[in-house]
Amino acid sequence: MADPPRLAVLWCPDWPVVAARSSTGGGRGDGIAAAVMTANHVVACSPYAREFGVRRGMRRREAQARCPDLVVMARDEAAEARCFEPTIQAVEAVVAGVEVMRPGLIAVGAAGPSRFFGGEPALVEALRDAVQATVDDVEIGVADGTFAAEQAARRGIVVPAGSSAAFLAALPVATLDAFGDSPLVDVLQRLGIRTLGGFAALPAKDVSARFGPLGAWAHRQAGGRDDRPVVVREPPLECAVAVEFEPAVDRVDVIAFSARSVAEKFIADLAARALACACVELEVTTENGEQLVRRWRQTGVLTAPDVIDRVRWQVEGWLRQQNDSSSQLPSAGIVRLRIVPVEVVPTGTHQQALWGGEGESGARARRALARVQTMLGLGAVVQPLVAGGRSPVQRTELVAWGEERSLSRQPSDPWPGRLPSPAPSVVLAPPAPIQLLDATGRPVVVSERGAVTRPPTRLRIGGETPVSVTSWAGPWPADERWWDPASAARVARMQLVDVRGRAYLVAGEMSADHTPGWFLEGIYD
Amino acid sequence: MTAPVRTPPTPERQLAHLGVVSGSALGAAWGSRPTGPQLPVVAALEPLLPQGLRRGSTISVEGSVSLLLALLSAASADGAWCVLVDLPPISAEAARDHGVDLARLPLIPATGSNWVAVVGALLDAFDIVVARSPARLTDTELRRLTARTRQRGAVLVPFLTDGTRWPLADLRMSVEPGQWSGIGDGYGRLRRRQVTVTAAGRGQAVRPRSSELWLPNPQGSVDACPAEPVAPVLTIHPRHG
Numbered sequence: 001m002a003d004p005p006r007l008a009v010l011w012c013p014d015w016p017v018v019a020a021r022s023s024t025g026g027g028r029g030d031g032i033a034a035a036v037m038t039a040n041h042v043v044a045c046s047p048y049a050r051e052f053g054v055r056r057g058m059r060r061r062e063a064q065a066r067c068p069d070l071v072v073m074a075r076d077e078a079a080e081a082r083c084f085e086p087t088i089q090a091v092e093a094v095v096a097g098v099e100v101m102r103p104g105l106i107a108v109g110a111a112g113p114s115r116f117f118g119g120e121p122a123l124v125e126a127l128r129d130a131v132q133a134t135v136d137d138v139e140i141g142v143a144d145g146t147f148a149a150e151q152a153a154r155r156g157i158v159v160p161a162g163s164s165a166a167f168l169a170a171l172p173v174a175t176l177d178a179f180g181d182s183p184l185v186d187v188l189q190r191l192g193i194r195t196l197g198g199f200a201a202l203p204a205k206d207v208s209a210r211f212g213p214l215g216a217w218a219h220r221q222a223g224g225r226d227d228r229p230v231v232v233r234e235p236p237l238e239c240a241v242a243v244e245f246e247p248a249v250d251r252v253d254v255i256a257f258s259a260r261s262v263a264e265k266f267i268a269d270l271a272a273r274a275l276a277c278a279c280v281e282l283e284v285t286t287e288n289g290e291q292l293v294r295r296w297r298q299t300g301v302l303t304a305p306d307v308i309d310r311v312r313w314q315v316e317g318w319l320r321q322q323n324d325s326s327s328q329l330p331s332a333g334i335v336r337l338r339i340v341p342v343e344v345v346p347t348g349t350h351q352q353a354l355w356g357g358e359g360e361s362g363a364r365a366r367r368a369l370a371r372v373q374t375m376l377g378l379g380a381v382v383q384p385l386v387a388g389g390r391s392p393v394q395r396t397e398l399v400a401w402g403e404e405r406s407l408s409r410q411p412s413d414p415w416p417g418r419l420p421s422p423a424p425s426v427v428l429a430p431p432a433p434i435q436l437l438d439a440t441g442r443p444v445v446v447s448e449r450g451a452v453t454r455p456p457t458r459l460r461i462g463g464e465t466p467v468s469v470t471s472w473a474g475p476w477p478a479d480e481r482w483w484d485p486a487s488a489a490r491v492a493r494m495q496l497v498d499v500r501g502r503a504y505l506v507a508g509e510m511s512a513d514h515t516p517g518w519f520l521e522g523i524y525d
Numbered sequence: 526m527t528a529p530v531r532t533p534p535t536p537e538r539q540l541a542h543l544g545v546v547s548g549s550a551l552g553a554a555w556g557s558r559p560t561g562p563q564l565p566v567v568a569a570l571e572p573l574l575p576q577g578l579r580r581g582s583t584i585s586v587e588g589s590v591s592l593l594l595a596l597l598s599a600a601s602a603d604g605a606w607c608v609l610v611d612l613p614p615i616s617a618e619a620a621r622d623h624g625v626d627l628a629r630l631p632l633i634p635a636t637g638s639n640w641v642a643v644v645g646a647l648l649d650a651f652d653i654v655v656a657r658s659p660a661r662l663t664d665t666e667l668r669r670l671t672a673r674t675r676q677r678g679a680v681l682v683p684f685l686t687d688g689t690r691w692p693l694a695d696l697r698m699s700v701e702p703g704q705w706s707g708i709g710d711g712y713g714r715l716r717r718r719q720v721t722v723t724a725a726g727r728g729q730a731v732r733p734r735s736s737e738l739w740l741p742n743p744q745g746s747v748d749a750c751p752a753e754p755v756a757p758v759l760t761i762h763p764r765h766g
Contacts (some may be wrong), residue, residue: 084699361652362629365606368650369631372643382632384617396617401631422715422741423618425590455711473715495715501702503715522616524705524715524741525590 004145004225006161008110008120009153010091011139012084015104016044018135019080020073035065038075045070080104081313082320086134088294094130095123097299099279103313107149107297110142119156143167146297147221151175151222165224169197176218184215196222237271240340241266248287248333250319253374253473256312259337263307266339269467276301279343282314287481292318295342305363307339312436369401386411390418390478392427392505392522417478424505424522431519435460436496436506444518446492446510450477459496459504471497493521499507564600564652564680567624569749572736573698578653580678583671586655586696587685590615591623591740592700592722596682597653598624605629605652610644611636612657612684617750622745641666648679658689667693676766696726703740704739717742719750 012018016036033049034040042063045054052067064070080103091106092098094111100106114123124140131138141152143158148164151171157166168175173193177185193199199207199221208216241262241437249255270277279297286292296302296310315334371383380414381401388409389395395418397407438454452475460466474494481487490510497503503524509517556654563577578584578600586593590613597607602624605694610633632694636643640659647654648670671693674681683691691697700720707716717739737750 193590277709301541317558361604361606361650364650365629365631368647371646372633375639375643375646376633376636380633380635382634383632384615384620384627384632386617386621386627392616392618396614398632419714421618421622422717422743423616423622425594425616425619425741426613427616429614452711471705473708473713495708497705497708497715501704503705503708503718519628524718525613 004148006110006114006142006144007143007146007149008108008113008123008127008140009101009146009149010087010106010108010131011141011150011153012087012104012135013137014046015043015084016075016080017046017073018137019083019103020076021046022083032071033069034071034073035063036073036075043075048348064384077103077309078313078316083316085317085320087131091127091131091135094126097295099295101146101150101297105148105150114142121206124158124514144224145221148224156488165200168222168224169195169200171196173199173222176222176498184211184218187211200224236270236275236341236344239266239269239273239275240338241269242336242338244369245333245335245337248335250333252312252316253371255315255334255337256308257371259311259339260304260308262337263311263339264304266307266341267302267304270341270344273489275344277307277341277343278302278345279341280307280310281342282311283338283340284315284318284334285336285338287335290331297343301345305367308367311337311339346488373401388413388415390415390480391491391507392419392424393429393431395423396427396429418477418514419476419495422501425525426523428520428522431507431521432462434506434518434520436508436518437466444508446475446477446508448510450475450492451509452494456494456496459498459506467498467500469496470499475508544624547634554621564605565603567595567599567747569738569747570595570722570736572749573722573734574696579695580652580680581675582695583681583683583691584696584698585658585683585691587613587697587699588687589700589720589740591619591747592680592698592720593655593684594620594623594625595740596698597630597655598746600653600680601625601629606650607653607655608633608647608651610654610656610739611640611659612655619741622741624746641670644670644681648673648677648681651679653680654684655684658683658691659683660689668693688737694726696724698722698724700740706757707743 019036020036021032021034033046033052033054035045035049035054037043037060040060042054042058042060044056044266045063049063049067049070054063054067054070058150060072064072068209084100084103088098088100088106091108095108097107097109101140108127108254110120114120117123117126120142124142127140128177139153139156141147141149141155141157143152143159144161144164148159148168151168152159166457173188174185175196188199193202197525199219202219204216204219212219243258243262245255245258267277278301279295280302281293281295284292291436294314296314302310315337373381379400383401385397385399385407387395387397387407388411394409395411436456437458437460438444439457440454444456447453456469456472458466459469472494475492476489476494477492478488480491482490492506492510493505493507495505504520505521505522505524507521563579564576566577578596584596586596594615602606606629607625608631612632612634614634615632616635620630621627633643641662644654644656670681683694685691700722703718703720705718706713709715718741720738720740721735722738722740723733723735739748739750743749
């Protein structure tokens with residue numbers, strides 16, 4: 001097994017917070033308790049918020065209970081990548097071979113540059129000087145392999161060559177699990193294994209038998225051995241894919257959409273060779289012939305959606321810079337995008353579920369909806385929710401897809417007077433005005449006390465010809481919100497069946513004196 | 526008694542014996558019988574769809590939103606993602622009562638002139654795409670969407686309202702106007718509706734199948750409706766002495 005490469009890692013602490021705050025002009029350490037949330041859980045928080053006990057993975061409610069002044073922001077990964085772009089370019093100006101692991105984390109091969117700068121401490125200083133102008137807080141560490149180097153960066157130290165295993169041995173076993181969702185760490189802790197050293201001391205064969213390939217990989221990480229899955233192979237360059245744009249394009253969504261099919265082909269071609277991609281190079285050519293290149297590395301392997309996300313982030317970063325006019329590149333629209341595999345691993349170590357789990361199909365559906373939203377506008381996709389209320393119109397609430405679902409009326413509350421099921425399958429919001437006539441051809445009237453004077457015999461919807469009513473039931477009066485004149489409603493609801501066998505739910509205002517208006521609320525279709 | 530006439534074996538027939546078929550025959554077989562794993566349907570609809578909802582097939586539904594929700598319910602509860610495009614405003618409560626998971630049921634109420642592009646993009650990602658068919662759709666667009674459905678292993682459900690047609694459907698489901706029970710002349714309430722649902726199609730489903738269903742039943746979902754009268758007729762004998 002090859003020795004792990006010597007790497008310098010540059011880590012910006014709490015990058016999601018820095019990126020989210022940068023849009024409002026704030027920073028990370030300016031004494032504001034801020035937290036970035038996704039799916040109601042804390043992803044990152046500012047140091048000031050941490051002083052109050054806010055931690056990653058905490059629910060929003062708990063975080064706000066600990067720190068009532070907490071500023072809560074939604075996570076925006078595209079913005080994180082975009083804000084990080086100047087830092088990447090600053091590092092690229094100093095050293096070659098920059099690999100972005102995720103926004104806020106960069107790895108650089110340390111062997112060559114440290115000889116150039118005259119030692120690893122000098123390299124660290126050179127990197128720190130380079131990014132000084134673009135980020136406030138940065139930690140730099142050097143060690144063997146990406147995992148050890150990332151841990152060194154989090155502590156801001158240079159681990160001497162060959163002693164990464166000893167450095168890792170003292171760290172808690174939870175270090176293996178950056179996102180707090182791995183069952184492995186939980187099992188290890190319950191087995192009484194508290195440190196990475198303890199885990200690394202277990203026989204590799206037994207770890208592999210008990211925890212499978214992922215466990216074996218974590219075991220190699222913990223031991224400070226090569227943390228890249230098993231063997232790094234020569235990437236098959238014929239698997240590189242390209243997409244051409246004619247005419248040149250300068251819109252991210254167009255590029256990302258076109259990149260989707262080639263990214264899927266890229267991953268599928270590699271999979272056909274029993275390979276998966278751990279590091280990818282994105283290469284963009286502009287109309288003026290400039291070429292921009294960036295490498296993205298993933299701990300684990302890149303899936304097709306991962307590749308598309310990185311294309312979207314990277315292209316947006318470049319194009320945004322063009323608008324800021326701080327840089328000359330790119331000076332024109334993009335005519336070509338190329339995706340090149342840089343590092344591939346056999347698929348045996350990491351494999352997607354054979355049929356794709358629920359998570360994958362959900363993610364695919366969400367991306368398709370995002371695409372539809374770019375075509376039709378954000379409000380074009382809605383999600384139905386069951387809300388509380390007496391009328392079926394109130395009981396269906398539509399919220400824009402992806403928005404926070406908060407209901408003004410809870411369906412679990414008692415709603416005396418609501419109609420029992422079955423519910424009408426079609427509801428009309430707002431209700432459509434109709435005419436409800438009795439045998440004499442006059443409008444049906446519901447008295448103040450909620451009784452119909454003469455039964456309905458004909459129904460007219462919109463401009464259609466009136467149809468005969470064969471059966472009817474009701475009226476059921478509902479005197480709603482009588483305490484609030486603005487929203488008070490005294491209505492009576494009736495169910496009608498017409499000669500064609502169609503059933504309707506209609507509502508009319510209760511009054512003794514004047515002709516009421518009738519509305520169609522639902523159709524039992 | 527006449528001796529059976531022996532026809533000399535043609536080369537085609539010899540090849541067919543070996544399992545070789547012509548390209549056109551293969552194409553026709555593909556066209557009429559999409560393959561792939563299937564999505565489940567509720568028990569009441571099983572007589573109509575013995576194979577469930579086959580991935581890659583097109584199943585048109587005519588005229589009833591309740592039938593549509595009943596068709597989606599089991600697949601949705603099983604984890605499938607469904608999307609409704611240009612449908613009439615459905616009731617979230619009715620969908621929930623049928624057993625549809627609302628968290629996996631986005632609605633796109635108005636696509637305007639982008640109908641084909643939107644439905645095409647959704648077919649790539651969703652398990653079931655329900656779309657109200659616009660009045661005018663060219664043959665090319667129809668064929669392209671059908672091919673895309675088959676290729677991506679989705680299920681396309683064109684929802685037909687008065688006048689529109691979808692000639693390339695593998696299965697056409699329709700509802701005849703039914704009989705409501707529970708409601709009278711000024712009393713009672715709507716409890717359930719007895720309808721006849723018919724499924725007709727191509728290939729194996731050439732012969733239409735029909736089923737009597739309670740759609741909706743008193744709980745707002747769907748049930749098979751027994752063919753015989755529900756209550757047995759009892760003869761009451763007068764008591765003697």
